[in-house]
Amino acid sequence: xxKPIVATTSLAGCFGCHMSLLDIDERILExxxxxxxxxxxxxxxKVFTKQCDIGLIxxxxxxxxxxxxxxxxxxxxxxxxxxxECAIMGGLxxxxxxxxVKECLQEAYLDGPTVIENSGKILPNDDELPMxxxxxxxxxxxxxxxxxxPGCAPRADLIWNALIALVTGDELKLPYEVVKxx
Amino acid sequence: MRNAVQNIxxxxxxxxxxxxxxxxxxxxxxxxxxxxxxxxxxEGLDMSYVDVEQTLSFYHFxxxxxxxxxxxxxxxxxxxxxxxxxxxxxxxEREAGCKFxxxxxxxxxxxxxxxxxxxxxxxxxxxxxxKVFTNLTSYDVKDLVAAxxxxxxxxxxxxxxxxxxxxxxxxxxxxANNIRKSGDVLLTSHKAGEGMVKALDMEPAEVVDIVKASxxxxxxxxxxxxxxxxDFCRKSNGEVNFVLCNCDEGEPGTFKERILLTEYPELVFxxxxxAGYAIEAQEGILYLREEYEYMLAYLEAVLxxxxxxNLLGENILGKGFNYDIRIQLGAGAYVxxxxxxxxxxxxxxxxxxxxxPPFPVQKGYMQQPSVVNNAETLASVVKILKNxxxxxxxxxxxxxxxxxxxxxxxxxxxxxxxxxxxxxRVRDILDMAGADDVQAVQVGGPSGECIGPKEFKRxxxxxxxxxxxxxxxxxxxxxxxxxxxxxxxxxxxEESCGSCAPCRTLPPIMKNRLEKILNGHGVMQDVKxxxxxxxxxxxxxxxGLGQTAAxxxxxxxxxxxxxxxxxxxxxxxxDSGFDLAAAVADSCEYxxxxxxx
Numbered sequence: 001x002x003k004p005i006v007a008t009t010s011l012a013g014c015f016g017c018h019m020s021l022l023d024i025d026e027r028i029l030e031x032x033x034x035x036x037x038x039x040x041x042x043x044x045x046k047v048f049t050k051q052c053d054i055g056l057i058x059x060x061x062x063x064x065x066x067x068x069x070x071x072x073x074x075x076x077x078x079x080x081x082x083x084x085e086c087a088i089m090g091g092l093x094x095x096x097x098x099x100x101v102k103e104c105l106q107e108a109y110l111d112g113p114t115v116i117e118n119s120g121k122i123l124p125n126d127d128e129l130p131m132x133x134x135x136x137x138x139x140x141x142x143x144x145x146x147x148x149x150p151g152c153a154p155r156a157d158l159i160w161n162a163l164i165a166l167v168t169g170d171e172l173k174l175p176y177e178v179v180k181x182x
Numbered sequence: 183m184r185n186a187v188q189n190i191x192x193x194x195x196x197x198x199x200x201x202x203x204x205x206x207x208x209x210x211x212x213x214x215x216x217x218x219x220x221x222x223x224x225e226g227l228d229m230s231y232v233d234v235e236q237t238l239s240f241y242h243f244x245x246x247x248x249x250x251x252x253x254x255x256x257x258x259x260x261x262x263x264x265x266x267x268x269x270x271x272x273x274x275e276r277e278a279g280c281k282f283x284x285x286x287x288x289x290x291x292x293x294x295x296x297x298x299x300x301x302x303x304x305x306x307x308x309x310x311x312x313k314v315f316t317n318l319t320s321y322d323v324k325d326l327v328a329a330x331x332x333x334x335x336x337x338x339x340x341x342x343x344x345x346x347x348x349x350x351x352x353x354x355x356x357x358a359n360n361i362r363k364s365g366d367v368l369l370t371s372h373k374a375g376e377g378m379v380k381a382l383d384m385e386p387a388e389v390v391d392i393v394k395a396s397x398x399x400x401x402x403x404x405x406x407x408x409x410x411x412x413d414f415c416r417k418s419n420g421e422v423n424f425v426l427c428n429c430d431e432g433e434p435g436t437f438k439e440r441i442l443l444t445e446y447p448e449l450v451f452x453x454x455x456x457a458g459y460a461i462e463a464q465e466g467i468l469y470l471r472e473e474y475e476y477m478l479a480y481l482e483a484v485l486x487x488x489x490x491x492n493l494l495g496e497n498i499l500g501k502g503f504n505y506d507i508r509i510q511l512g513a514g515a516y517v518x519x520x521x522x523x524x525x526x527x528x529x530x531x532x533x534x535x536x537x538x539p540p541f542p543v544q545k546g547y548m549q550q551p552s553v554v555n556n557a558e559t560l561a562s563v564v565k566i567l568k569n570x571x572x573x574x575x576x577x578x579x580x581x582x583x584x585x586x587x588x589x590x591x592x593x594x595x596x597x598x599x600x601x602x603x604x605x606x607r608v609r610d611i612l613d614m615a616g617a618d619d620v621q622a623v624q625v626g627g628p629s630g631e632c633i634g635p636k637e638f639k640r641x642x643x644x645x646x647x648x649x650x651x652x653x654x655x656x657x658x659x660x661x662x663x664x665x666x667x668x669x670x671x672x673x674x675x676e677e678s679c680g681s682c683a684p685c686r687t688l689p690p691i692m693k694n695r696l697e698k699i700l701n702g703h704g705v706m707q708d709v710k711x712x713x714x715x716x717x718x719x720x721x722x723x724x725x726g727l728g729q730t731a732a733x734x735x736x737x738x739x740x741x742x743x744x745x746x747x748x749x750x751x752x753x754x755x756x757d758s759g760f761d762l763a764a765a766v767a768d769s770c771e772y773x774x775x776x777x778x779x
Contacts, residue, residue, distance in 0.1 A: 132769035
């Protein structure tokens with residue numbers, strides 16, 4: 001029997017969830033015995049080369065590129081998992097959600113204290129650049145999400161337990177230590 | 183300013199417990215309670231600035247900045263919308279030249295939304311500088327704004343007074359009573375003192391026994407047995423007991439207390455006296471919602487008259503009973519109709535419901551045993567004492583004795599107050615009100631139940647359809663979900679005190695989901711989610727507001743499921759409703775690029 005295939009991505013996230021995935025330490029050797037990785041920063045495969053079983057999504061959507069990637073994942077993965085606070089709720093990037101996007105751009109490129117030199121008052125508008133969304137969206141407000149793994153970042157053990165449960169079909173182990181956050 | 187604030191503080195004995203009255207006083211004087219005033223109040227009451235701030239910011243009618251020389255609060259209840267509120271609002275914005283939620287540049291006119299003001303039978307209605315204006319049209323608005331611009335006093339803008347005591351010199355309101363049906367318990371002639379004379383001749387415990395024998399249940403909606411409540415209070419070990427009369431009828435569509443207080447204030451006060459005697463209290467507080475402030479001077483005069491006739495004060499009617507009543511004005515908060523929130527408000531705090539136990543009968547006002555009764559409950563007590571428990575139990579149904587005041591509004595010919603016996607069929611109410619093209623009836627206001635024609639045979643009583651009295655009739659021409667359910671959810675979002683997280687956060691999320699369904703992006707899962715979240719609201723909130731805030735959605739899904747099913751997509755299981763073009767439109771416009779979708 002062929003191994004289940006896993007894809008991962010980081011949208012509007014900080015890669016912390018991926019770091020947490022790496023925190024499974026030596027179990028990563030066990031993991032690659034159990035699954036095959038496809039599109040993912042872990043193996044640097046940039047585009048889907050085959051249909052996958054599980055997609056892990058870190059981060060919410062703050063621009064059109066994120067939306068595009070998320071939709072690709074939905075198309076190519078049987079099961080999508082929102083991994084961590086930003087994918088589930090928008091997280092830190094969603095702090096801008098109470099502020100109109102125009103004001104955010106103005107602060108970032110024209111008036112903010114970190115703007116050293118922009119005498120031409122240039123705002124990034126090249127067609128190659130992703131378009132900024134009016135607010136940061138959690139993933140389930142764009143596509144259907146099957147499972148949610150909470151945490152900032154979710155603990156390595158939670159990610160591990162969830163992957164094992166998905167791969168083996170066994171019930172997910174959720175001991176208190178794995179889901180307590182303080 | 184210092185002097186003005188200090189005079190007000192002095193008037194209320196620098197008592198923190200009277201912070202509501204102090205804020206009201208300062209606001210009447212200055213038009214607002216700004217930072218300087220807040221500091222002076224905090225200093226004068228020896229409390230922290232933020233404690234003053236948190237009470238001030240909690241209430242809709244308190245403000246820390248000017249809301250204009252003329253402040254218009256236009257009711258935005260569902261029935262107001264049905265009766266043409268949006269035209270009136272548009273006229274106000276056009277004529278005044280500012281949007282709702284703001285003040286004109288010259289500071290003359292402020293326009294604000296407000297939750298139901300108890301005038302559902304004569305909408306659209308607004309409160310302008312404390313005066314009520316009913317049956318407004320866009321023509322009226324033109325005249326009103328012109329009069330404001332010419333500097334007229336608001337009371338001079340009222341040209342015609344309503345019937346009954348509405349035209350009394352101390353009320354002078356254009357409000358109509360709209361009493362459509364009088365029974366022989368409440369809306370009938372009453373000679374002041376008739377009930378209390380009998381009560382004062384008995385032992386307090388006997389009075390409680392009679393109320394118990396009448397099976398009278400609370401008229402605010404929850405229906406707790408009144409005699410039992412009094413008994414619990416008597417058995418609590420406190421230093422002093424209090425009676426609180428709840429006249430904070432904020433449930434959209436109810437206005438029966440308006441009628442009771444306008445036409446039968448002595449009856450309500452007398453009920454408070456009897457309750458006070460029964461639980462051996464010395465002080466009663468009538469909590470009057472700010473929306474009814476226009477009656478305040480009149481009610482104070484009635485109290486004065488009762489004191490002069492020795493129905494209140496020292497040694498009442500020579501029976502050795504000392505008791506007096508004060509009126510506590512609210513400041514715009516639906517949740518203050520919840521008894522423990524009402525108590526908090528009477529103590530000058532934010533109107534946040536308390537954790538229970540202890541119940542108010544154990545630790546209520548000032549941490550002393552307190553009875554909180556609805557005005558209608560107390561008014562009924564008077565007649566029970568006068569005519570006896572047997573006389574009373576002859577009326578109504580088995581578990582709901584006596585009569586009930588229904589506030590009927592919406593799509594009908596005869597909106598107004600009806601005194602009926604418990605056990606009346608919904609269909610009979612509709613006949614009386616002249617409603618023939620009915621899609622749905624909202625029984626008990628937004629927190630109650632929305633029923634369709636199949637259930638019009640059901641009866642109004644605690645055994646079947648309980649209600650605090652609000653009956654809103656929704657005609658066939660209305661879009662039930664858009665015009666009614668959405669409005670009700672907005673109401674709960676606005677009125678949540680924010681203390682319990684589910685009540686603070688879920689209604690906005692549920693509203694988004696409802697809008698998604700209305701926009702054609704709904705799927706079956708959305709309906710399931712709404713049902714599931716609604717069930718959580720019942721479990722996870724502290725007070726009745728939070729527990730019932732999902733009822734408009736839950737009861738329409740239950741009774742009008744087909745209306746939801748008509749709106750949702752059947753071709754897919756999932757539709758997020760996300761629109762990329764709309765989401766990038768603003769940023770693309772700002773940076774000057776063409777969206778590349």
